[in-house]
Amino acid sequence: MSFPVETVRHSLSHVMAEAVVKLYPGAKVAIGPAIDDGFYYDFDLPSPIQPDDLPAVEKEMRRIISANVPFKRVEVSKAEARDLFKDEPYKLELIDGLDDGTITVYEQGAFRDLCRGPHVDSTRDLRPDCFKLRAVAGAYWRGDEKRPMLTRIYAYAFASKAELEAHLKMLEEAEKRDNRKLGKELDLFSTHEEAGAGLVYWHPKGGRFRVELENWWRDEHYKNGYEILFTPHIGKSWLWETSGHLGFYKEGMYSPMEIDEDDYYIKPMNCPFHMMIYKNGVHSYRELPMRWAELGTVYRYERSGTLHGLMRVRGFTQDDAHIICTPEQIEDEIAEVLRFSLHMHKTLGFKDIKAYLATRPAGDGAVGAPEMWDKALESLRKAVDAQGLAYEMDEGGGAFYGPKIDLKVKDAIGREWQLTTIQFDFNEPERFDLTYVDADGQKKRPYMVHRALLGSIERFFGVYLEHTAGAFPIWLAPEQAVVIPVGPDFADYAAEVAAELKKAGLRASAMLSDERMNAKIRDAQKQKVPYMLVVGAKERDEGVVAVRVRDGRQLPAMPASEFVGMVRGLVEARSLEL
């Protein structure tokens, strides 16, 4: 009989607990659920466990599995359960949190665990080659940093050996594409601990990518009815008190600096500044919708342990925009943002895109009348449907100020990344008292939506690096072509060709060092340069270039001018192919 993979994972976690308790007498067990790619179990151990100790645990688990012991389900009363687990403080706490009535306990061999189940019938239903212990990590009891730190052992587990191996292979591939690794190898960016963690330095090649990306981003925004703003990096406490950030987002903001006896804060968000621009005048319904975008650099406090390459940083540039419109326009505006977002993602080469709709959080912390939330959510849902997007609901996952849609894209090795977020805001228009004059001459409150399509330029760069493994499409490649002379005799011709390409606006250079041609090709390949133009006697005499493509293809020899035309065509089309 076969069981759902979650059941197998959960049963394996019990087997691991049995093994750990046996190998570490006195270990207290906490919880051990199935997770996306396996399972974990939290322990309070009498002595620390090291990664080196994991093989021994694995071995013991395999022994238990091969012993073919049944999983027995036992029903007990709360009092009985308390007695059974009298030596397990964490289990006792869990038992206290349960409703009165029947409690289930699962036993396999000598090991007994408080558990809702279900489980496999017997360890015979578990496969010794479908799991692998991954790592030990710290985790707070119940995720609460005020509670004790437990030792968590993570494991991968799948229904078949093939799936486990495929997963391990994906992880290996992910490691090769790690944005921090590629950032170094391709000389794109760096971070400097001595100068401040989580702050990104863009090198010349990263800068090329960014400039091309941002130019495209601005063009597309103008084409799609946006105006582009620039706003300050700091603002007086009045601004943040008005926006409410000092109330609900203070822990994400840096300490203020004093200027002329006033407190100024570095901005963690751009919206209050956009609100100020809106408030600068009286607005008619005829002006709406207003779509205001900004590549706005913000600084947010992230705890040191959470910083990670380009993916989580303390200073970053959001591709932010705020849309201010009438209630009647909101549905079309949301649909438009979604369409625009999909257009951007598809241009960048993401094909598999999924939406997540987050609704009103539970409790009374949320602002805005329930019917506003309902209307907003309805327009989000309609927009997603209109685009034919698959979506999932995230009940209660909205911010306190409004519901949202997040878009996640799937990358080349199957991982999902959240890029776009589209969020209603019922809070700030109220706080800043935004109004417009409607057709009937009455002042009314507009709707406001925040949106970021790429999220932040830094994070997007990280995601895109991992998606493309650094092999950027031609329009974003920091260096589009290199000219490689076969030998020193052809250096002049190579320089001439490179000059022609540069003059035509291509990002190109000649490799004129005294390395051998083979070494230059290898370097260019490693740098993921799209085109290598090899020139020797034949090419010089005929006035052509031999084109080697990054993927190993060899194009027919062509004059440099023809190569320029070809590249221009690909850039113009934002082609993903070379």
Added chain:
RNA sequence: GCCCUUGUAGCUCAGUUGGCAGAGCACAUCCAUGGUAAGGAUGAGGUCAUCGGUUCGAUUCCGAUCGAGGGCUCCA
């Protein structure tokens, strides 16, 4: 911030069971007439993260500090 791991040349990493430190790549100089993924030689480069302790002697052992990596939602 907390738990585990970790910190040796610009990069990737050896190594020293305590006796003044090594390789490859990159860099510099020289040699090399070379056709699609590394030609050769020589050289320069490190207060072995920082501070303190133990010791005749510490990069190595111990402690602290700073940084980095993995984790801290997944509910019996």
